Amino acid sequence: xxxxxxxxxxDVDVAVVFxxxxxxxxxxxxxxxxxxxxxxALTSPEIIAAITRNYLGCIxxxxxxxxxxxxxxIVLPWTRICSLKDAExxxxxxxxxxxxxxxxxxxxxxxxSSAIDMGxxxxxxxxxxxxxxxxxxxxxxxxxDGLPVQSSRLRAxxxxxxxxxxxxxxxxxxPDLASYFADAVIGGPQAFVVALxxxxxxxxxxxRKLVTEISMAIDPTASAGAP
Numbered sequence: 541x542x543x544x545x546x547x548x549x550x551d552v553d554v555a556v557v558f559x560x561x562x563x564x565x566x567x568x569x570x571x572x573x574x575x576x577x578x579x580x581a582l583t584s585p586e587i588i589a590a591i592t593r594n595y596l597g598c599i600x601x602x603x604x605x606x607x608x609x610x611x612x613x614i615v616l617p618w619t620r621i622c623s624l625k626d627a628e629x630x631x632x633x634x635x636x637x638x639x640x641x642x643x644x645x646x647x648x649x650x651x652x653s654s655a656i657d658m659g660x661x662x663x664x665x666x667x668x669x670x671x672x673x674x675x676x677x678x679x680x681x682x683x684x685d686g687l688p689v690q691s692s693r694l695r696a697x698x699x700x701x702x703x704x705x706x707x708x709x710x711x712x713x714x715p716d717l718a719s720y721f722a723d724a725v726i727g728g729p730q731a732f733v734v735a736l737x738x739x740x741x742x743x744x745x746x747x748r749k750l751v752t753e754i755s756m757a758i759d760p761t762a763s764a765g766a767p
Contacts, residue, residue, distance in 0.1 A: 555674070571638075581747040680709070696728070704732055
């Protein structure tokens with residue numbers, strides 16, 4: 541999971557872990573939205589502009605998929621994005637190796653708590669310095685497996701990490717997933733939830749979400765005591 545770069549070369553404005561649901565409730569259509577949505581967002585002009593106008597002009601990303609407690613798969617280990625070329629290379633890995641939603645049987649339940657714990661572990665292992673560290677949860681369900689999600693949230697927030705979420709609508713059901721994420725999942729500085737009216741809005745919503753997260757990074761040389 542570690543880069544070959546020396547630590548000082550790995551410093552970024554923000555380090556983001558994409559924690560993407562691939563439990564049995566994720567069908568091929570939703571899997572494609574998540575996979576292609578992340579790939580498209582990373583290479584969009586808005587994201588590249590947000591990255592390059594920041595203090596260091598680079599972000600770090602990792603992408604993993606999760607389902608039941610203890611079940612996860614790293615698709616993209618920590619990767620530094622400083623240019624469109626970097627973003628295209630990372631997007632290609634996500635698009636090629638990300639979940640397709642096929643063979644859904646036996647994938648397990650939905651452990652959002654384990655997703656937070658795994659995201660937190662990856663942020664612990666980030667090979668450099670980051671002004672902000674963010675776990676991005678993408679899911680269409682509530683925590684129904686593993687530890688209580690609130691405990692995992694508290695541990696991550698105590699480390700200074702931010703947990704954001706994007707709530708994917710579920711066919712045939714209308715649970716207020718965004719409210720659940722707001723109450724039980726997100727946490728840390730400037731945490732927020734993106735609620736989708738329709739799953740087709742995923743790519744655009746994810747792009748706006750990532751622009752916001754990148755733009756929240758600040759100049760680390762700025763005075764912390766300034767009004």
